[in-house]
Amino acid sequence: MSMDLNGIDLGGRVAVVTGSGRGLGLAYAKALAAAGASVVINDVDPAVVDAAVAEVPGSVGVAAAVGSAETADRLVGAAVDAFGRLDVLITNAGILRDRVLWKMSDEDFDAVIGVHLRGTFTCARAAAIRMREQGDGGRLILISSPAGQRGNFGQTNYAAAKAGIAAMARTWALELGRAGITVNAVVPVAATEMTKTIPAFAPVIEEAERTGAPFPAWLRRDEGLGTVEDVTGLIVFLASEASKGVTGQAIGIGGDRLALWSHPAEKNVAFADGGWSAAAIADSWATGVGATPETYGIPAPKAPQ
Secondary structure (H helix, E strand, O other), rough: OOOOOOOOOHHHHHHHHOOOOOOHHHHHHHHHHHHOOOOEEEEEEEEHHHHHHHOOOOOEEEEEEEEEEEEEHHHHHHHHHHHHOEEEEOOOOOOOOOOOOOOOOOHHHHHHHHHHHHHHHHHHHHHHHHHHHHHOOEEEEEEHHHHHHHOOOEHHHHHHHHHHHHHHHHHHHHHHHHHHHHEEEEOOEEOOOOOOOOOOOOOHHHHHHOOOOOOOOHHHHHOOOOHHHHHHHHHHHOOOOHHHHOOOEEEEOOOOOEOOEEEEEEEOOOOOOOOHHHHHEEEEEEEOOOOOOOOOOOOOOOOOO
């Protein structure tokens, strides 16, 4: 029996992890392999793929940009050709093109949407087709982000894509439930090259890297920010038989923190016979439905004083 340190056995399972040449994706691939799974590594850079395959025992690699249906078919085909089946898909591939709204180009927007949102769609579609043909269930694990849950300055494209990914997880959980395929969104927070570009976390990560010290307890617990390895326990769990009853959820993890994100829901409701005029809304907003507005944005980390 193959088993990782968390006691989860993925022996006989086959996983595709997009964007797994480095960072979080590589950590996911290593953890899955340590638990006994066979893994297909993917990155746009062939040299990065080769290096990752050398680090992940028994893996195979596909060098291709995620987004097109062709790449999705290649990834599923690689799993089937090398290992005979596909049980788990983790859609992790992503890029950033951060700009404020008035400076963001069409190209900036389309590039991020193409990799994150379209790439998740095309890969999940190809995986779902294969899993339904196999007839014994599967796992779709879609990587979202706090930016998609709360918004983040300068990340119109990224936040929109990651919010869409969480919405797709809920939709696909409905559509694929009868086939025994679970679908969940993971909302990870970890120190990566991508995280460093987020103003809320960049200074803290850079300081830890400069000094070589571990992240302080307040950061790991209160902010839920830790290493890429801290995220992998959730990935292995969701890839396993132990998670067969978990679907349609957005689950956060990072540092010492594990959290279930709420779905969007009506917070305050008021009624007016015959409907609401603009004047009636204006008169009642501050003391009625709008009395406790929602917060937005990712709060900057604050060390205890």
